[in-house]
Structures are given as structure tokens and as C-alpha cells.
Amino acid sequence: MSKRDYYEILEVPKDADETAIKKSYRKIAMQFHPDKNPDNKAAEEKFKEAAEAYEVLSDADKRAKYDRFGHAGVSGQQGYGGAEGMNMDDIFSQFGDVFGDSPFESFFGNRGGGQRAQGQKGSNLRIKLSLTLEEVEAGVKKTIKVKKRKTCTTCKGSGAKDGAVKTCQTCGGSGMVRQIRSTFLGQMQTTTQCPTCHGSGSIVVEPCTKCRGEGRTIEEEMIDIDIPGGVEDGMQLTMRGRGNAGIKGGPAGDLLISIEVKPHAELKRDGNNLIFELYLSFPDAAIGCSVDVPTLSGPVKIKIPPGTQSGKIFRLNGKGLPSVQAYGKGDELIYVNIWTPRKISDEEKKILEKLNASPNFKPQPSKTEKGFFERMKDYFA
Numbered sequence: 001m002s003k004r005d006y007y008e009i010l011e012v013p014k015d016a017d018e019t020a021i022k023k024s025y026r027k028i029a030m031q032f033h034p035d036k037n038p039d040n041k042a043a044e045e046k047f048k049e050a051a052e053a054y055e056v057l058s059d060a061d062k063r064a065k066y067d068r069f070g071h072a073g074v075s076g077q078q079g080y081g082g083a084e085g086m087n088m089d090d091i092f093s094q095f096g097d098v099f100g101d102s103p104f105e106s107f108f109g110n111r112g113g114g115q116r117a118q119g120q121k122g123s124n125l126r127i128k129l130s131l132t133l134e135e136v137e138a139g140v141k142k143t144i145k146v147k148k149r150k151t152c153t154t155c156k157g158s159g160a161k162d163g164a165v166k167t168c169q170t171c172g173g174s175g176m177v178r179q180i181r182s183t184f185l186g187q188m189q190t191t192t193q194c195p196t197c198h199g200s201g202s203i204v205v206e207p208c209t210k211c212r213g214e215g216r217t218i219e220e221e222m223i224d225i226d227i228p229g230g231v232e233d234g235m236q237l238t239m240r241g242r243g244n245a246g247i248k249g250g251p252a253g254d255l256l257i258s259i260e261v262k263p264h265a266e267l268k269r270d271g272n273n274l275i276f277e278l279y280l281s282f283p284d285a286a287i288g289c290s291v292d293v294p295t296l297s298g299p300v301k302i303k304i305p306p307g308t309q310s311g312k313i314f315r316l317n318g319k320g321l322p323s324v325q326a327y328g329k330g331d332e333l334i335y336v337n338i339w340t341p342r343k344i345s346d347e348e349k350k351i352l353e354k355l356n357a358s359p360n361f362k363p364q365p366s367k368t369e370k371g372f373f374e375r376m377k378d379y380f381a
Helices: 005-010 018-032 039-056 061-076 090-094 095-099 103-110 132-139 282-287 344-357 373-381
Strands: 127-131 140-153 165-167 176-183 187-191 203-205 214-226 236-239 255-261 266-270 272-283 289-293 300-304 313-314 332-339
Touching: 005 018, 005 090, 005 095, 018 039, 018 140, 039 061, 127 140, 127 214, 176 332, 214 255, 272 282, 282 289, 300 313, 313 373
Parallel strands: 127 255, 272 332
Antiparallel strands: 140 214, 165 203, 176 187, 236 255, 266 272, 289 300, 313 332
């Protein structure tokens, strides 16, 4: 069964701004929320569908990819997040952003359905990863060392020495407390994390000596990161569950990888294209020559035809960068600049004056010849 269009799901036009998208999602989420529609699988599916659509359309980067490539552009990206694979915990974690921390946290809070709540989720871990253009072109596997909070190996995360815990009296061991609240939606039963045991259902009698009752220790870990080809400066990749360990059995946070692309000595990036500025002497441009130009895969010799004008653009097909979400590669564009010497000798001046007297050296642009801006427009159309 094919997926519905995300804009159609949230009932907004394709040019809707962030405020309109959030407002529409709030309305749909309230309409199909499981607490208002108990045991209604159809409503639950609509609730999940709206959450998936909002996760993409509320993120500028994901929305741009979706607008360009559709669902294929935001499908699971080899462990780097995306809209697929969302569970109810992921969905409810959005509510703080959409509804704020006050009323809806108490209305819809942690929905346990009688099950023990998990402990507190671990915090995200953020790192910056520097790449060369060569690494961006090929894609690369990096192994990094990070210092993070990991589950204590002595107490297995319980925080208790030799398992010395007792049942929490506040929640009776469920990790959850329930209340009936009167809201503008009517009376609603809310289920929230127990404030005494923080969802674990138990209280530590004697703390673990290794982690001092926290259930976590600070350790170093080696992490392998597969960076796809074509990533851009400032792009953020997410590795689910590779951040700091959770508290009292809570899920681990995420590892957020911020990409930083180092400047190249000779090439500049423009989207998936690379740009090289080639400086030619006047004689070489007039007579023609062969020159080596740099590419990410090594020097390439190109032929400069006689009479090449300043502003001419040569294209090396497929010598650019790959796209993260699409097939194919960009090109390398070679911009020709005719170098004019700032100082010349008396002898050189005489030679140039003699050449300048020749009618052939008078500017004679063809009416059909395109100017610089027209050529640029053609290349990037």
C-alpha cells in the first residue's frame, strides 16, 4: 500500500509555513489521540501517520528532501533516523515541542496502559566531524573515541548494591501514577511517571559503590560512523541510541554528528558541483594550449582551443560530488580567466602596441555570442 502525501495528511498546502503545519498537526493529534480513542486501531494509525508527516515537514532539511524526492528522500537512511520506524515513545516525545510542556504533558504524559514506565532517557551526545572534500566525494568510515555515560556493569543500571531495592510505596511498583483531571476536553485519565521512583517502580536501599547509585559510569567507547558520500557542511546525522545511557533502564540518547567540511586548496563547492578557476596567459588563450586541472580523483588534462575568451566555462562531467539522496554526481566547472600582467617592460610594451594596431586585436564580439551571465544561466538551468 502506497503512502499518502504528507501535506494531504496534515491538510496543509505545499507552501504552508511552520506555524500552519504545527497548528494543523496539533488539531489532528488531538482528534485521533489514543487517550480519546481507546481501543480504536484506525484512530491510532491516523495518529501515527500524522506524527510521521509532522516529523518530516517540521524539519527544514527533511522537508526539502521530501519536496524534491518524495517518500524515497526521507525513508530510513542506514541507521541515521528518518520518519520510518517511529514508535509511540518517539511520537509522544514530539508533544513538548508541539503542545508545550504544560497542559499536554499532564493530559497525555507517559501512557503506560498499566505497564511499568521506563526510566529517564539518556541525553544526546553531540560531536563535530571534520571531512575533506575527497572524503565527501567517496564517502568514508570514521572510527571515533567518545567519552559517554554507560550502564554500570556492576549493578546493571539499577544503582543498587547487590540488588538491594524495595518496592516504591507511591506507585506500588508500577512506576506510574494515575489521576483524573477535568480539562477543556472533558474529564481525562492521565498516567504519568512516578515522582518518587522516577518510573523504575523501586527504591534503592543501598547504592552501588561503583556508580554511587546513579546506575551509570563515565567511560570511553570507540564508535564506527559510516558517512555517506555527498554530505554538506553543517549537515547533521543521527545515530539512534548511541548517546548517553538512560537512567534506571531508560533508553539511551542519540549521537548527533555535525558535519564540517574543510576548505579545499584549489576547488570550491557549489551544491554538487565543484568549481576551479583557471588562469591563462593571453598568448595561451589566443594560440591555444593543453593544461592540467585538479580534480578530486587527480589531475586531468584539458585542451584550450585557440581564441578562448575570458569567462569561458568548461565542464568535466561527473567530476563533482554525489547527492546524499539521489543517484548521479555533479560536474566540475572550469572558469577561464585571462591573466593580465600588472607591470610590463618597455620591450613588451612595444610588442603589445604593435599587436594592438592590428585590426585582428580589436574587440569584435559576435551578436550570437552569449555573455558571462547568460552562460552561467545555461549551466545552472
